[in-house]
Amino acid sequence: MTLKEKIHSHCIDVLNIKITTHRVTLADLKESASNETKSTAGDKHETALAMLQIEQKNTAAQLEQLLAQKLVITRLLPVVHEMRVTNGSLVKTSKGYFYLSIPLGKLIVDGITVTSLSTQSPLGSKLMGSMAGDSVIVNGFTYLVENVK
Secondary structure, three states: OOHHHHHHHHHHHHHHHHHHHHHHHHHHHHHHHHHHHOOOOOHHHHHHHHHHHHHHHHHHHHHHHHHHHHHHHHOOOOOOOOOEOOOOOEEEEOOEEEEEOOOOEEEEEOOEEEEEEOOOOHHHHHHOOOEOOOEEEEOOEEEEEEEEO
16 A cells, blocks of 8 residues: 555544544534423523534534545545646655645654645645646745655
8 A cells, every 4th residue: 555545544534533523522412402401491501502502503514524525535546646736646845745635634644744735725725736846835935846646
């Protein structure tokens, strides 16, 4: 398995863990809200119920975003290698490795630190279309593209 394939697999594993955590949290919040409605009426209980509903809504939105990210990454084929940076590229730069896919941040795979970022991020959008030997500048930092996989 190549480094790119391992990174891709690791991203899916991280997403699956986050999705499971959010589903459990959402179920717990629904149960808490159900128990809260059985409590004695009053301002304190209405406030607590409203807070639980807000948290449910936020958690559901985050879960929806994670599921959308999973859909995006499962459509990427880690065995495809392009000369130019595209969605799904593993890019080695003078400042480290970047996996253009979904925004998961820093990951460590086989002892190598890789930053998983979206193609809409400032760096991701600048890297799109570049190839080995090109350089991009983001926030005053120059990134020399050393390799694209």
